[in-house]
Amino acid sequence: MSDRPAQGLRERKKAKTRALIQREALRLFREQGYAATTVEQIAEAAEVAPSTVFRYFPTKEDLVLVDQFPPFVEALRAAPRELNPVQAVRVTMRQVLDAQTPEERADSVEREKLMLTVPELWAASLDNIRGVMATVRDELAAREGRDPGDPEIRNVTGAIMGVMWALWFDWAKDPSMEVVEAFDQALAHLDAGLPISRGDQSPG
Structure with a gap:
């Protein structure tokens, strides 16, 4: 008899436990502050042992930094090959954001x-951003059959990530933003060459 169903059940249970731990951690960070919250408090809130928290999140910083990036990578790899890099990321972002629940978006x-806002997380955040950019660069290079060190791949990756991070900062300040449409429009603007609309204004 195959043990695949049992393996699938175990993986779903692990995913639920991981999501619960992170959700409780974010709630406690919000209510009492990042520095004041201990792993023991998070474990108690999630009704797991502290060792379980560390099994899913090796460091306290990981409770904030580890997110749902793997689905993005999988969706990017599955994007139609005829799309250029910006178009591929645009399709991927819409797919990933559309699949998120309201709770998952709130957690993001x-x-x-x-x-x-937390100084203790700044250095870890920079490493996280660097890692995300490197992964996106490598995936785009593979799609185009280019070397990851190719300057053109570096430039297009930087442009995409710059547009996305600028919008992410605004989203963090205004969670009511229609984020799916905002990302879609921002990447469409990048794909169009970032034109600046000047309306009917004339010089002078």
């Missing part, structure tokens, strides 16, 4: 706020 905003 909470993580962004913490990364931007």
Whole structure:
């Protein structure tokens, strides 16, 4: 008899436990502050042992920094090959954001706020951003059959990530933002070459 169903059940249980731990951690960070919250308090709130928290999140910083990046990578790899890098990321972002629940989006905003406002997380946040950029660069290079060190791949990755992070900062300040449409429009603007609309204004 195959043990695949049992393996699938175990993985779903692990995912639920991981999500619960992170959700309780974010709630406690919001209510009593990042520095004042202990791993023991998080474990108690999630009704797990402290060792279980560390099994899913090796450091306290990981409770904020570790997110749902793997689904993004999987969706990017599955994006139609005829799309250029910006278009591929645009399709991927819409797919990933559309799949999120309201709770998952709220957690994303909470993580962004913490990364931007907690000094203890700044260095870890920079490493996290660097890692995300490197992964996106490598994936885009593979799609285009180019070397990850290619200057053109570096430039397009930087442009994409710059547009996305600028919007993410605004989203952290205004969680009511229609984020799916905002990301879609921002990446469409980048794909169009970032034109600046001047309306009917004339010089002089």
